[in-house]
Amino acid sequence: MSEQKTQPEDELDWVSKTQRKQESDAIQKLGRELTTISEQVLAQLPIDDTLLEAIELAKRIRNKREGYRRQLQYIGKLMRQRDCDEIIKGLAKVEAQKQQANQEFHQLETTRDAIIAEGDSAIQAVIDEYPQADRQRLRQLSRSAQREQKQSKPPKSARELFKYLREISEAAE
Incomplete structure (x- = not known):
């Protein structure tokens, strides 16, 4: 009869050197990304003081090639000692907020362009929504923007219309 070999739990958790290297590189890349984001975004992320100080130092010495490289290595070392899942989730949340803001911005631009091009029907759609x-x-800004377009003047009224649309959009939230 054949004997079944049972593997100890240590062998089940075995990770190849290649996989460890890939994970290390991913953490290193995350650390490099953290050195490029703004202070406001960093404040939103669950980063402890030691790691935050290392990131701030890397930002200050960015133009020192070798020092910056060594600092990135140190940041990677600090991050390997921590659970990076929360940082990754925080960055994803910030990125999602940025995409949402961009989408709203483009929607406002589209609405503005429609008001300038179509006039009263687009204005009515805005009134229905807000x-x-x-x-x-809205009519006054629309007419002024149309006049500026015809006369090839700078789009001052179109900018004012966009600002007004943003104001009423933010007030509705």
Whole structure:
């Protein structure tokens, strides 16, 4: 009869050198990414003081090639000693917020362009969506923007229209 070999638990958790290297490189890349983001974003992430100080030092010595490289190595070492899942989730959340803001910005641009091109029908759509919007102001800005386009003037009214749309959009939230 054949004997079944049972593997100890230590052998089940075995990780190849290649896989460890790939994980290390991914953490190193994450550390490099942390040195490029703003202070406001860093403040939102669950980063302890030691790692935060290392990141700030790396930002200060960025133009010192070898020192910066060694600092990135140190950041990678610190991050390998920590659970990076929360940092990755925090970065993903910040990125999602940035994409949401970009999407809203583009939507406002599209609405502005529609108001300038179509006039009253697009204004009515904005009034339907934002009842607190001032129809008279929208019409005035629309006419001024159309006039500026025809006369090849700078789009001052189009900018004002965009600002007004952003104001009423933010007020509705």
